[in-house]
Amino acid sequence: MTGARYAAGAASPGAASAETTDAASAGVASVTAPALRVRGASVEIGGASILEDVSFDAAPGEVVALIGPNGAGKSTLLAVVTGDQATTGGEVEIAGRPLGAWSLKELGRRRAVLLQQNGVFFPFSVREVVEMGRAPWQGTPRDADDDRVVDESLALTETTRFQSRPLPSLSGGERARASLARILAQETGILLLDEPTAALDLRHQEDVLRIARNRARAGDCVVVVLHDLSLAAAYADRIVLIHDGRVVADGAPDAVLTGELLSRVYDLPVEVMRHPVTGTAIILPIRQPSAARVAEPGESSKETP
Ligand code: ADP
Ligand code: MG
Numbered sequence: 001m002t003g004a005r006y007a008a009g010a011a012s013p014g015a016a017s018a019e020t021t022d023a024a025s026a027g028v029a030s031v032t033a034p035a036l037r038v039r040g041a042s043v044e045i046g047g048a049s050i051l052e053d054v055s056f057d058a059a060p061g062e063v064v065a066l067i068g069p070n071g072a073g074k075s076t077l078l079a080v081v082t083g084d085q086a087t088t089g090g091e092v093e094i095a096g097r098p099l100g101a102w103s104l105k106e107l108g109r110r111r112a113v114l115l116q117q118n119g120v121f122f123p124f125s126v127r128e129v130v131e132m133g134r135a136p137w138q139g140t141p142r143d144a145d146d147d148r149v150v151d152e153s154l155a156l157t158e159t160t161r162f163q164s165r166p167l168p169s170l171s172g173g174e175r176a177r178a179s180l181a182r183i184l185a186q187e188t189g190i191l192l193l194d195e196p197t198a199a200l201d202l203r204h205q206e207d208v209l210r211i212a213r214n215r216a217r218a219g220d221c222v223v224v225v226l227h228d229l230s231l232a233a234a235y236a237d238r239i240v241l242i243h244d245g246r247v248v249a250d251g252a253p254d255a256v257l258t259g260e261l262l263s264r265v266y267d268l269p270v271e272v273m274r275h276p277v278t279g280t281a282i283i284l285p286i287r288q289p290s291a292a293r294v295a296e297p298g299e300s301s302k303e304t305p
Helices: 002-011 017-032 074-082 104-110 126-132 141-156 172-185 202-217 229-235 259-266
Strands: 036-045 048-058 063-067 089-094 111-114 190-194 221-225 238-243 246-251 270-274 281-285
Touching (some): 036 074, 048 089, 048 238, 048 246, 063 074, 063 202, 074 111, 074 190, 074 221, 126 172, 141 172, 172 190, 172 202, 202 221, 202 229, 229 281, 238 259
Parallel strands (some): 111 190, 190 221
Antiparallel strands (some): 036 048, 036 089, 238 246
16 A cells, blocks of 8 residues: 555656656665664764664564653654754665655655654644645645545544544643544655654553554554553564663564563563463563552452442
């Protein structure tokens, strides 16, 4: 689906000729090149090293979870990939082309970004905000799809019933879903999501990760920053663990999510258990019985009749 999408973009008669040529060559490159490629990226801010020699790839069809403690550098790494954060060294490629070779307009059709601070407090309606996601396709044949794509994105994130309401009037979780709808409407082959589940209830967390998985199944590349490690274990194909500005592990969930490594990186005793049916990792801090609230024998839920 993504291949078809890229091909449609490349063949788009509305595209500028230079862009058509570039997109066509990038289309060839994207068959072999990862969707995202970061090599040896370093970032310094005010003399402090924020990222150091970070390398990381993400391929079409893949959900990659970025995990790591607060301040590890996850958002900074996403900002490097989007070009919002300058590096002091290293290379970034999107679909086989150096980041700097893409115009902003082309990038807007290739990758969508859900920022951690998605506090879009514009006095726009939810529908208007989602329509903004279509901006990169303006003036191309694909802008004929705008209404359908906006409707689908609202439906997928269950924000249709809020569509006429001003965005600031929504709850934090509703607003986060509306912001997700905006970047889904952008119809890019690469999705960069910074803590998209942070404000969401249990069901909507699962919904967001299911949407991400479905997009990957359709050929998109999804990079998602998550704090819930069990959620990462359940939905990611690959997990990249960042600590103090460095990649300390990169691999399949079972390889990265070990009690020893997580306990060290999070500076907290952590245990990894297995779901009895699915076998998926469940990650919990090891809590001392004296600190945790322990149920009394025979204690039952108030809902039990
Ligand atoms: P994460 O997303 O993993 O929680 P960030 O990438 O946001 O971490 O930040 C990594 C580190 O860089 C943090 O210690 C943060 O305080 C620092 N940092 C980020 N931006 C700046 C900035 N503009 N000036 C100084 N420090 C910064
Ligand atoms: Mg962050």
